[in-house]
Amino acid sequence: MTRDTKRRIQLSHGGGGVEMNQLIRKLFFKYFSNEILIRDEDAARLEISGPLAFTTDSFTVSPRTFKGGDLGKIAVAGTVNDLAMAGAIPQYLSCGFIIEEGLAFSELEQLVQSMAAELEKSGALIVCGDTKVVPKGTADGIFINTSGVGQCIAAPSWTKLEPGDCVLVSRDVGRHGACILASREGLALQGDLASDCATLWPDVKRLLDAGIDIKAMRDATRGGLSAVLNEWAASRELGIEVQQQQVPIAQEVQGLCELFGFEPMELANEGTFVLAVSADQAEQAQALLQQSQPSAAIIGTVVDAHVGKVVLTTPWGSQRYLELPKGELLPRIC
């Protein structure tokens, strides 16, 4: 084996034989090590009781490294966040790699390290995995799927939304989308336009521990804030009124959106969530969220009117619908 073949992923690393075993033991077990994983059975055996949340996401983000994160970080945070949004403790994750032949081993190791570091933010464990290697040209570098299970300790659901509830965002919106856009355009931006990519469980836990009754909660990923609000309004057959000037948007994000003609509320986030609580808990929830993100804000209200619609009140008092995004302006955002 030459030095070069040692340092790149080969088809044999996905072949089910000697080389795959080495990859699993020397790389994945090294960084993800935990008692369940190293038992090395076809399936992990979990001692856990219901109700459980179960979720899956595949990650294909391009570029794979961006300011504030990388594919590994997003792959862990994304699934941990889906569990957190379901009111579940992020306990156990699976990890499925689809790797293009020829990927530098050092890049894979970097991504795996990044995953391991992000797991520590919530305490979740990777307990089972799968590795496929596909021939050069049949995938772009590496795709990662993570699925997750965890015990539910709350039951937020859009079905609980009621007129009068307040809608909050956990921080300023649109950072991840803007950051990826800037990376692709090769923009050397002033300021600090990093992705919001982050594990949200500590914030959710803080709210739950304080006794906040979270009625509905969702992270504003693809389709952004706009998609979450529209889906809630349509599913629950209620309206949602949003005060545009209350929606926190960083200046760099706003600037980039003006330059490229994007709507910040449609841009993807990877560490920002939307929640609804009853009016009497809204300020407390905001204050709790502001402990980690000072930009957290109460942005609107659930109403009886405009059934199925999200209505934006502009700073000038005029109103317009905020529509569910259409088309695809930023593929491979996550």
Add this chain to the structure above:
Amino acid sequence: MTRDTKRRIQLSHGGGGVEMNQLIRKLFFKYFSNEILIRDEDAARLEISGPLAFTTDSFTVSPRTFKGGDLGKIAVAGTVNDLAMAGAIPQYLSCGFIIEEGLAFSELEQLVQSMAAELEKSGALIVCGDTKVVPKGTADGIFINTSGVGQCIAAPSWTKLEPGDCVLVSRDVGRHGACILASREGLALQGDLASDCATLWPDVKRLLDAGIDIKAMRDATRGGLSAVLNEWAASRELGIEVQQQQVPIAQEVQGLCELFGFEPMELANEGTFVLAVSADQAEQAQALLQQSQPSAAIIGTVVDAHVGKVVLTTPWGSQRYLELPKGELLPRIC
């Protein structure tokens, strides 16, 4: 929208907006419909109690349709089988699609139909999913990840292997690998060389219902029978003796292996499993397996000797090691 764009997957089908919602509702909810899935939350909420098995697999098989199955069938059967091998009821599956822009909608629908048909064999439900669409040229058609959870009703594990245990295979080996090889080589083979791709839960359930104490069990996927036996021998630090003439191999598989220089015991299977039981239950187990596959056979014994090795006794009485496969002769086998 022209007729043609209607019929192919667009980047917008993975964008988190209108088009993705339509794809989810009109295709995935249509075929996978169940109460949990259509609640349409970020994560499925399951009422289930431990111990649970949790497993994941990504599927990249090429060609996507082969004699005896397709990517959809293998994606469901593969994960259902990993649960079954863990002694778990295959209850809940997740499904993550990574689709290349431009995939024919009709092919996606065919794969989804195939998945739905295979789910019926075990009663498993797809309860959550994710769809990513990547630009043309960055993936080859479609990759599917499925993860699964289910309640364990038995606890097979290689840790339970003891000298004297009998080793069985549930049917003749090497069919899937041989079938994919034949498809790629464009061979018009005589006979009926179909993949063994199948859901194994009914066979496992029949064994458990009859009171068979399955000590260890694993489906012989990548690396084939050889990989399973070698991993067991190495992990448990015992030897395994196999009588070569007892290992069932179909004539078409044997013929193809001779033509291409493959070892049938290293070829992947997708509906064939290896199990170990105590000697006094071996014949009963074989008889139960033969109810669905007449070729099921007792092929060997766990022994104290040759620690960590698998020893094959040839029909002429000589012995050789059966090694853990090396390299990769058939990429994208599953």
